[in-house]
Amino acid sequence: xxxxxYLGLGAPVIPPRPxxxxxxxxxxxxxxxxxxxxYTGPCVRVRRSTGGxxxxxxxxxxxxxxxxxxxxxxxxxxxxxxxxxQSGNGRHATQAVTAAQPRLVNAGALDTGPNGHPVLVFSGxxxxxxxxxxxxxxxxxxxxxxxxGMSSATGGSAAFFSASRGANLSWYRAGILHTPTLAAAxxxxxxxxxxxxxxxxxxxxxxxxxRLIGRARFLEDGLDLAVNGAxxxxxxxxxxxSVDSDxxxxxxxxxxxxxxxxxxxxxxxxxxxxxLDIAALDTALQGIMP
Numbered sequence: 001x002x003x004x005x006y007l008g009l010g011a012p013v014i015p016p017r018p019x020x021x022x023x024x025x026x027x028x029x030x031x032x033x034x035x036x037x038x039y040t041g042p043c044v045r046v047r048r049s050t051g052g053x054x055x056x057x058x059x060x061x062x063x064x065x066x067x068x069x070x071x072x073x074x075x076x077x078x079x080x081x082x083x084x085x086q087s088g089n090g091r092h093a094t095q096a097v098t099a100a101q102p103r104l105v106n107a108g109a110l111d112t113g114p115n116g117h118p119v120l121v122f123s124g125x126x127x128x129x130x131x132x133x134x135x136x137x138x139x140x141x142x143x144x145x146x147x148x149g150m151s152s153a154t155g156g157s158a159a160f161f162s163a164s165r166g167a168n169l170s171w172y173r174a175g176i177l178h179t180p181t182l183a184a185a186x187x188x189x190x191x192x193x194x195x196x197x198x199x200x201x202x203x204x205x206x207x208x209x210x211r212l213i214g215r216a217r218f219l220e221d222g223l224d225l226a227v228n229g230a231x232x233x234x235x236x237x238x239x240x241x242s243v244d245s246d247x248x249x250x251x252x253x254x255x256x257x258x259x260x261x262x263x264x265x266x267x268x269x270x271x272x273x274x275x276l277d278i279a280a281l282d283t284a285l286q287g288i289m290p
Contacts, residue, residue, distance in 0.1 A: 014040075017062055018287030019086075019270070021280060027136055028091040030252075031148075031268035032118045033288045034062035035086045045082035046104060048073055053081060064118050066110055078105035080120060083128060083252075093128035093252055093269075102126040102253065102266075113150075113267060113290025114209055122262040127253035133271075134248050137163045137173035141219050142275040143189060147212040148285050149266035151178035154206065157186075157260040161269060164249045164256025172197050173248060176214050177260060180206055187214030187225040191236065200225035200234035207264075211285040217275050229282045265290075 019026070019035035029035050032043060042055035043064050056069045069078065079101035083093040095101045102120040104111055113119045120126075130136075137143060151158045162175040172188045179186055185204035190197030200223040204210060213226040222236040252269055253262040267290040270281070 014060075015062065018284040022270075022272070022276065022284065025272055025274050025276065026087040026089075027271040027273050028085045028089060028093075028130060028133060029087040029270045030083045030085060030093055031288050032064050032120070032290065033268075034058045035268075035270075035288065036088075039086040039088070041086070042084050044080050044084065044104065046073070046078040047081050047098065047101060049077040049079070050074075066118065069105065070108070070110065073105045073108065075108040076105075077103060077107055080104050083120075085130075089132075091130050091132045093130050095126070095128050100126050102128075111265070113265065115290055117267070117290035119265040119267045119290045121265055122253045124261045124263050127251055127261070130250045130252065133163075133250035136250050136271060136273070137248055140273050141217075142273065143174050143214075143216040144270075144272040144274060144276040144281070145174060145176055145187070145214045146268070146270040146276075146281050146285055147176050147266065148209070148268035148289060149212065149262075149264060150207060150209045151204075151262060151264040152207045153178055153263045154180050156180075157255075158262045158264065159251075159253070159255045159260040160212065160262060160266060161271075162249075162251050162254065162256045162260070172256065174214070174216065175255065176212050177255075178204055178206070178264075185210065185212055185225065185227055187212075187216075187223055189214065189216035189218075189223055189236075191216075191218035198223055198234060198236055200232050202227045202230070202232040209289070211282055211289070213278050213281055213285075215275055215278060220275075224278060226278050226282060229279070231278055
C-alpha cells in the first residue's frame with residue numbers, strides 16, 4: 001500500500017502520525033520520528049565529529065532520514081546540537097557545549113534501539129535545555145510528561161526530564177526519574193515549591209526500554225505514573241496550583257541542578273500543560289518506539 005497520495009499536481013499528502021490526536025494540546029514534542037502529520041520542519045541538527053553541522057528531517061514514511069544523515073557523517077560520529085520541537089511552539093531542545101551533546105551516530109554506525117530505529121545516547125554528561133520553556137510548570141493545574149527511553153544507571157538517580165523553580169534548582173516542579181536502588185521509575189511533581197515533592201512510583205527494570213508517562217492533576221485526584229501502560233496513582237500533596245513568578249530550568253537528561261544525570265538512551269519526549277489521557281498517549285508513544 002502506498003504511503004503517499006497526490007491530489008493532481010499538488011503536494012503529497014503525509015500519512016497520519018501517532019500524535020495527530022494531540023494537535024494543539026502539547027507544550028513541546030520531541031522524537032526521532034515525525035510526531036504530527038502537520039509538522040514539516042527538521043528533526044535534529046547534528047554536529048559531525050570531523051567538523052560541520054547540518055539539519056536532517058524525515059522520509060515520506062515519517063522516519064528520520066537515516067540515508068542523508070549517514071551520507072553526511074561518513075565514518076565520523078554525530079552529536080545532536082538541536083532536537084527540534086514538533087508541536088509548532090518553537091521550544092527546541094538545544095545544547096551548545098560539545099561534550100554535553102547526546103550522540104546519534106558512533107563511528108559511522110547509527111545508534112539504535114531494540115527495533116533498529118535511531119536513539120540518542122546519554123552517558124552521564126549529556127543533556128538539553130528547552131528554549132522558551134520557563135513557564136512549563138508555572139501556575140499549572142495539570143501537567144503531563146511522556147518519555148520513550150531506557151536508563152542503564154546502577155546507582156543514584158537518573159533523570160529523563162526535570163523542571164525546577166529558578167530560586168532553588170534542587171526543587172523539582174516536575175520530573176521523571178529512574179532510581180535503581182528502588183528498582184523503580186518515579187514521577188515527582190509539586191503544585192508548590194518544595195524540596196521533597198510528592199512522588200508516584202512504579203517498578204522499572206534497569207536497562208529496559210519503556211514508555212513512561214507522568215501526569216499531575218493538582219486540583220483533582222493526584223499524581224499518575226504509567227510504565228508501559230500500567231498506572232500507579234499517588235496523593236498530590238497540597239492541592240492548590242502554584243503561583244510561581246520565578247524562572248524555571250526545563251531539562252532533558254539531567255536533574256534541574258545538573259544532578260541525576262542520565263546514563264542510557266532516549267527517542268521521544270512530550271510535554272503538556274493538560275491532563276492528557278494516559279491510554280491514548282501510551283498508544284501514541286508505542287507508534288514511535290525505537
